[in-house]
Amino acid sequence: MKKLIREVPDFPKKGILFYDITTLLKDKLGFARLIDALSEHYIGKEIDLVLGMEARGFIFGPALAYRLNAGFVPVRKPGKLPAETEKVSYDLEYGSNSLEMHKDAIKKGQRVLIVDDLLGHGRHSRRDPAQLASGLGAQIAGLAFVVELDFLKGREKTGKIRRLLAAAL
Numbered sequence: 001m002k003k004l005i006r007e008v009p010d011f012p013k014k015g016i017l018f019y020d021i022t023t024l025l026k027d028k029l030g031f032a033r034l035i036d037a038l039s040e041h042y043i044g045k046e047i048d049l050v051l052g053m054e055a056r057g058f059i060f061g062p063a064l065a066y067r068l069n070a071g072f073v074p075v076r077k078p079g080k081l082p083a084e085t086e087k088v089s090y091d092l093e094y095g096s097n098s099l100e101m102h103k104d105a106i107k108k109g110q111r112v113l114i115v116d117d118l119l120g121h122g123r124h125s126r127r128d129p130a131q132l133a134s135g136l137g138a139q140i141a142g143l144a145f146v147v148e149l150d151f152l153k154g155r156e157k158t159g160k161i162r163r164l165l166a167a168a169l
Helices: 030-040 057-067 128-136 153-162
Strands: 006-009 015-020 049-053 071-075 085-092 096-103 111-119 141-150 165-167
Touching: 030 057, 030 141, 049 057, 049 128, 057 071, 057 111, 057 141, 085 128, 096 128, 096 153, 111 128, 128 141
Parallel strands: 049 071, 049 111, 111 141, 141 165
Antiparallel strands: 006 015, 085 096
16 A cells, blocks of 8 residues: 555655655555555444544545444534534644534544544644543544654654554555
């Protein structure tokens, strides 16, 4: 599957090597294998909901939820959800940001899997959506990523949820 991801040097700025997943997404066998690889670790773990991070988590989350016979919940940037939300804020190297989820998205005790495309530096690691979901009563069953940039050591910054982390590539 790694061969299906295009590497684009100097994007979005000089010195960055960008991993373009659109080439993987358009390959029907590659995309199917990716969803199978992500779901393999969680089959039989009684996942109730898959939380997909805006924006690329929306690509993988519904397919993964379908494969795991679970529901899908979008985790969005502020102002995108129509009903009452719960919010968590986090700091970035250049400012801050927030994530929101509907307050009624999770029932107490539901087991959730959080999915996104990339685990990089982990500065605003998946602890933030895990914190948001836990605050709504969820049990965090796992974290799933399509690509993990090992050299950035983001896994080390996921704290106690590190043991729940799985990456497909």
